Amino acid sequence: MLSKKQARAFFLVGTLVTFMIFIFLTIYSLSKAQDQSxxxxxxxxxxxxxxxxxxxxxxxxxxxxxxxxxxxxxxxxxxxxxxxxxxxxxxxxxxxxxxxxxxxxxxxxxxxxxxxxxxxxxxxxxxxxxxxxxxxxxxxxxxxxx
Ligand code: HEC
CATH class of the missing domain: 1.10.760.10 (Cytochrome c-like domain)
Incomplete structure (x- = not known):
């Protein structure tokens, strides 16, 4: 079982990491090299x-x-x-x-x-x-x- 402190850290790190991945993929999708049009x-x-x-x-x-x-x-x-x-x-x-x-x-x-x-x-x-x-x-x- 995670302690309350560990659960909070887990939540914060998890949120931060997925948010950074999301930002990276957004920039990647909009980059010139990805232009399919x-x-x-x-x-x-x-x-x-x-x-x-x-x-x-x-x-x-x-x-x-x-x-x-x-x-x-x-x-x-x-x-x-x-x-x-x-x-x-x-x-x-x-x-x-x-x-x-x-x-x-x-x-x-x-x-x-x-x-x-x-x-x-x-x-x-x-x-x-x-x-x-x-x-x-x-x-x-x-x-x-x-
Ligand atoms: C009221 C519906 C309608 C509208 C609005 C319309 N079309 Fe069409 N169009 C058709 C139909 C139905 C055909 C198929 C006619 C046939 O081949 O017998 C067709 C065929 C075509 C074709 C040939 C397609 C093929 O595979 O043979 C082209 C190109 C085309 N239309 C372009 C346009 C363009 C550009 C516009 C707008 C400026 C437009 N159409 C607006 C109904 C419409």
């Missing part, structure tokens, strides 16, 4: 694409890294999966894009806007996801594995 690749085009993504509520239907709506395909690896031209066609279409059944909003984006969206998706696609790779499209006929 490749923030240095964020160009003005990527930022414009991100703004378009927010302004148009793409997240209401689509997911990025699993976050968002489950109505439409996951888009984290969309550049790898479909390529620039396909993405631009979907975004610049004047009629709702609907090649697999469900309808997308007809955004009728300009070439510049579509290019900015592709820049954003390219940056997103190159984030190190720590093994998060398998995402299945909610469109049954269009199962994807990345």
């Amino acid at each position: 490749h923030a240095e690749n964020i160009t003005p085009a990527v930022v414009r694409g991100k703004k378009l993504w927010e302004k148009n509520n793409c997240m209401g239907c689509h997911t990025l890294m699993g976050e968002g709506g489950y109505y439409a395909p996951e888009l984290t690896k969309i550049v790898e999966r479909r390529g620039d031209a396909y993405i631009k066609a979907a975004l610049m279409s004047k009629t709702p894009w609907q090649v697999h059944g469900r309808k997308m909003v007809a955004y009728g984006m300009t070439e510049q806007e579509a290019n900015d969206m592709v820049a954003f998706f390219t940056w997103i696609g190159n984030i190190d996801l720590n093994g998060f790779e398998r995402v299945v499209s909610p469109l049954a006929k269009d199962k994807v594995t990345n």
Whole structure:
């Protein structure tokens, strides 16, 4: 049995040690070497694409890294999966894009806007996801594995 004094010392040392570990891991996680987003690749085009993504509520239907709506395909690896031209066609279409059944909003984006969206998706696609790779499209006929 620990005496009261020993129990107090045990508590204080234990708390201090775990607190120091916590602080160390926080600093380590935030350090530059741990950056998995490749923030240095964020160009003005990527930022414009991100703004378009927010302004148009793409997240209401689509997911990025699993976050968002489950109505439409996951888009984290969309550049790898479909390529620039396909993405631009979907975004610049004047009629709702609907090649697999469900309808997308007809955004009728300009070439510049579509290019900015592709820049954003390219940056997103190159984030190190720590093994998060398998995402299945909610469109049954269009199962994807990345
Ligand atoms: C109302 C829901 C909805 C919104 C909002 C929406 N989409 Fe879509 N999107 C869809 C659906 C549904 C599809 C699948 C269409 C198909 O292939 O038949 C799709 C397809 C796509 C594709 C092709 C995906 C693939 O795997 O073939 C891209 C790229 C895309 N959307 C980008 C966007 C962007 C960028 C925005 C915002 C500017 C957006 N979407 C907003 C519903 C939506």
